[in-house]
Amino acid sequence: MEFKKISYAHQVFDQIPDLQDASPWNIMFKGYIQNDMYRDVVVSFRRMMNEDVSLNCFSFPMVLKSCGKLLALVEGEEVHGVVVKIGFLTNTFVGSTLIDMYSSVGRVKCAYKVFNEMVLRNVFTWTSMINGYVANGDLVSARMLFDLAPERDVVLWNRMVTGYIECRDMEEARKLFDVMPNKDLMSWNILLNGYANNGDVEGCENLFEEMKERNIFSWNGLIGGYAHNGRFTEVINAFKRMLNESDVKPNDATLVNVLSACTRLGALDLGKWVHVYAESNGYKHNLYVANGLIDMYAKCGVVGNAVDVFRSMDKRDLISWNTIINGLAVHGRGSDALSLFAEMKNSGVEPDGITFIGVLCACSHMGLVADGFAYFNTMANDYSITPKIEHYGCMVDLLGRAGLLEQAVKFVEKMPVQADAVIWTALLGACRVYKNIDFARLVLQKLIELDPKNPANYVMLANICGDARRWKDVAELKVAMRDTGSRKVPGCSLIEVADEVAEFYCFDERHSKSKEIYGALKSLMKASKSSGQESPLFLMD
DNA sequence: TTAGGGTTAG
Numbered sequence: 001m002e003f004k005k006i007s008y009a010h011q012v013f014d015q016i017p018d019l020q021d022a023s024p025w026n027i028m029f030k031g032y033i034q035n036d037m038y039r040d041v042v043v044s045f046r047r048m049m050n051e052d053v054s055l056n057c058f059s060f061p062m063v064l065k066s067c068g069k070l071l072a073l074v075e076g077e078e079v080h081g082v083v084v085k086i087g088f089l090t091n092t093f094v095g096s097t098l099i100d101m102y103s104s105v106g107r108v109k110c111a112y113k114v115f116n117e118m119v120l121r122n123v124f125t126w127t128s129m130i131n132g133y134v135a136n137g138d139l140v141s142a143r144m145l146f147d148l149a150p151e152r153d154v155v156l157w158n159r160m161v162t163g164y165i166e167c168r169d170m171e172e173a174r175k176l177f178d179v180m181p182n183k184d185l186m187s188w189n190i191l192l193n194g195y196a197n198n199g200d201v202e203g204c205e206n207l208f209e210e211m212k213e214r215n216i217f218s219w220n221g222l223i224g225g226y227a228h229n230g231r232f233t234e235v236i237n238a239f240k241r242m243l244n245e246s247d248v249k250p251n252d253a254t255l256v257n258v259l260s261a262c263t264r265l266g267a268l269d270l271g272k273w274v275h276v277y278a279e280s281n282g283y284k285h286n287l288y289v290a291n292g293l294i295d296m297y298a299k300c301g302v303v304g305n306a307v308d309v310f311r312s313m314d315k316r317d318l319i320s321w322n323t324i325i326n327g328l329a330v331h332g333r334g335s336d337a338l339s340l341f342a343e344m345k346n347s348g349v350e351p352d353g354i355t356f357i358g359v360l361c362a363c364s365h366m367g368l369v370a371d372g373f374a375y376f377n378t379m380a381n382d383y384s385i386t387p388k389i390e391h392y393g394c395m396v397d398l399l400g401r402a403g404l405l406e407q408a409v410k411f412v413e414k415m416p417v418q419a420d421a422v423i424w425t426a427l428l429g430a431c432r433v434y435k436n437i438d439f440a441r442l443v444l445q446k447l448i449e450l451d452p453k454n455p456a457n458y459v460m461l462a463n464i465c466g467d468a469r470r471w472k473d474v475a476e477l478k479v480a481m482r483d484t485g486s487r488k489v490p491g492c493s494l495i496e497v498a499d500e501v502a503e504f505y506c507f508d509e510r511h512s513k514s515k516e517i518y519g520a521l522k523s524l525m526k527a528s529k530s531s532g533q534e535s536p537l538f539l540m541d
Numbered sequence: 542t543t544a545g546g547g548t549t550a551g
Contacts, residue, residue, distance in 0.1 A: 026542050061543040096544045127545040158546045189547050196548090220548045227549095253549035260550075291550040322551045354551060 006031050022048070022056040029062040038066035042075050055082070057091050064097035068104035076101045080114075090119050096128040103132030123151045127159060134163035154184050161187065165194035170203070189217040196225030201234075214246065220253045227257040235261035236270060250277070252286045259292035268300040275309075291319050298327025307336075321349055326358035334362035338371075353385050360394035364401055372398045393423045400430025405439045421451045428457070432464045437473075440464045455481050 009031055016024055025048055032040045045063045048055065060083055067076035080098060088094045095118045102111035115121070115129040126149045133142035146152070146160050157180045164173035177183070177191050188211050195203035204225040211218060219242045226234040239258045242248060250258075255274055262271035275293055283289045290313050297306035310316070310324045321344045328337035341359050344351065351359075356379050363372035376395055379385045392415045399408035408427055412419045424447045431440035440461055447457045458481035465473040508514070 023542065030542065056543090058543040065544080091543090093543050100544075122544095124544050131545065153545095155546050162546065184546095186547055193547065217547055224548060251549085256549040286549095288549050293550095295551065317550090319551045324551095326551065352551095358551090 006035060006037070019051065020053055022053055022059050025053060026056075026058045026062065029059065029066075033062055033065065036069075038069040041066035042070065042072065045079070049082070055086060057088050057094060060088060060091075060094045061097040064094070064101045068097075068101040071105050073105045073107065076105065089114075089117070092118075092120055092122050092125055095121075096124045099125065099128040099132055103128070103135055106136060108132050108136045108138065123149070123153055123156060126151070127156045130156065130163075131159055134159065134166065137167070139163055139167055139169075154180075154182050154187065157182075158184075158187050158190055161194075162190055165190065165198070168198055170194055170198050170200065185213055185215055185218070188213075189215070189221055192218060192221040193224070196221055196228060199229055201225055201229050201231060214248065216248050216251050216254070219246065219248055220251070220257065223254060223257045227260055230264075232261035232264045236265070236267065249281070252283055252288050255283060256288050256292045259289070259296045263292075263296045263299045266300055268296075268302065271296040271300060285314055287313070287315055287317060287320070291317075291323055294320065294323045294327065298323065298331065301331070303327055303331045303333060316347075316349070318349055318352060318355070322352070322354045322358060325355060326361065329358045329362035329365065332365055334366035334368075337362035351383060351385075353379075353388060353391070356385065356387075357390055357394060360391060360398065364394060364398040367402050369398060369402050369404065389417050389420060389423070392417060392419070393426060396423050397426045397430075400427050401433070403430070403434045405430060405434060405436055409439065409442070419446070421447060421454070424450065425457075425460070428460050428464075432460065432467065435464070435468055437464060437468060437470070 009028060013024055013028055019025070025044060028044060029041050032038070032044075041063055045059070045066075048059070060079065063079050064076065067073075067079060079101075083089060083094055083098065095114060098114045099111045102108070102114065111129065111132045115125065118125060126145065130142045130145050130149070133139070133145065142160065142163055146156070149156065157176070161173050161176050161180075164170070164176065173191060173194055177187065180187060188207070192204055192207050192211075195201075195207060204222060208214075208218065208222045219238075223235055223238050223242070226232070226238060235257060239250070239254065239261075242250065242254070255278055258274055259271060262268070262274065271293075274296075278284065278286070278289050278293070290309055293309045294306045297303065297309065306324060306327050310320060313320060321340070325337050325340050325344070328334070328340065337358055341351070341355065341362075344355070356375065359375050360372055363369075363375060372395065376387065376391065379387055379391070392412075396408050396412055396419075399405075399411060405427070408430065412423060412427070424443050428440060428443045428447065431437070431443060444457055444461045447454070451457070458477050462474045462477045462481075465471075465477065
């Protein structure tokens with residue numbers, strides 16, 4: 001039953017003159033559950049009790065499932081009492097769902113009591129109990145029961161393998177997988193995802209190659225494995241392979257992973273291709289895909305497209321709002337970010353800590369110190385969000401960018417959390433902008449205490465002294481840096497050209513066309529200089 | 542009409 005039809009069903013239900021029979025109630029339960037309306041099931045059940053409806057054995061599994069989903073122990077116990085009173089404990093459907101209910105609210109002992117006292121058990125009952133132990137992290141008891149179970153079907157085997165994976169014990173998971181008498185495709189996919197989520201990309205690749213049959217979950221397992229482990233080029237290669245070699249069509253999960261790789265690699269053209277693909281394959285109104293698209297466009301620098309996607313959505317969630325607000329904020333469109341924040345609040349979506357990172361970042365880019373502090377206070381006062389180090393970092397950045405260096409240092413010293421290198425580095429950056437060498441030295445001292453081996457700190461101060469033409473200081477710093485025995489790892493950039501992503505460093509000459517590239521760059525700088533602008537290269541963050 | 546297993550975004 002679809003959600004739309006629920007209200008029709010309600011109208012019909014209300015016209016039934018005699019509601020003493022459980023059947024129409026049970027049909028409503030089924031509809032509620034299909035639409036995640038668990039609260040309605042429990043409320044209706046209460047009504048059934050009050051109106052003395054004669055309950056039958058079909059009602060209880062759905063009511064108990066709903067109690068479990070709502071983590072409603074009190075209501076669950078109440079239903080348990082009714083079950084005992086009417087005498088449905090011998091029913092395996094009722095018993096299994098009772099075990100599930102107690103397990104999902106963390107009462108494994110109560111679950112076991114039900115399991116233990118059951119007269120008749122089947123493979124479902126055993127699976128529920130084993131599942132209960134797994135869900136509560138007791139793998140030893142789970143395995144003991146698993147070995148004792150009189151019957152083990154593929155679902156039970158798979159659940160036990162998943163249990164080991166959830167405890168990050170891939171070795172035990174693999175052992176069990178290897179001795180499974182009947183593996184189905186899901187068994188393979190479970191193990192594949194296990195490798196992917198436990199950081200074992202190679203294990204994931206090997207298993208994928210071993211598979212004789214693959215479905216969408218298999219491909220997504222491989223692609224997701226690359227994505228979760230930062231192997232973004234491989235994400236794209238695997239995606240291209242999927243399109244070329246298999247009959248499996250990408251779905252929303254595939255597209256989301258590919259989009260996140262595009263985002264990280266700056267692969268805008270492929271990102272656009274995914275956009276077109278999504279629109280022509282029925283994912284136009286998919287929340288996950290749209291959120292991925294917003295982030296991809298924003299991080300690839302095409303914030304306008306990000307806004308277009310956001311505006312075209314018919315359903316938005318917290319992530320949609322956060323992505324667009326943060327995207328606008330980091331691209332200097334602070335006032336748009338703030339007006340979207342107001343729109344978000346009006347639409348009834350409750351902001352979280354990440355929303356406020358975008359909001360504070362917007363204030364910081366616009367130099368709105370007072371507003372920034374007002375929003376910062378709103379966080380805790382109106383939304384009960386405890387500021388984390390990232391939020392304090394935004395505030396320090398806000399003060400630093402506004403040139404209020406002294407206030408910034410005081411703020412850092414008063415913070416309830418210990419400042420990390422990110423915060424001090426932001427301050428050091430502000431010291432450079434405002435050419436404040438004294439503060440810079442103070443900040444550098446803090447940075448060296450936190451991270452003595454990081455040469456980037458010295459480089460930053462050297463740059464600050466260089467800006468002030470204090471070459472003697474620069475030379476001294478270079479010596480100090482040499483004494484730490486480490487070299488600064490050069491930052492690297494990525495750019496997408498003709499379907500390929502190229503990597504380059506500052507003054508990099510590895511590219512076959514580096515002469516032409518530098519030539520073009522030189523004329524660009526000349527052109528911007530003659531038009532009276534400072535070179536954009538020095539204006540970039 | 543009732544019970545158990547797999548992926549996705551900031």
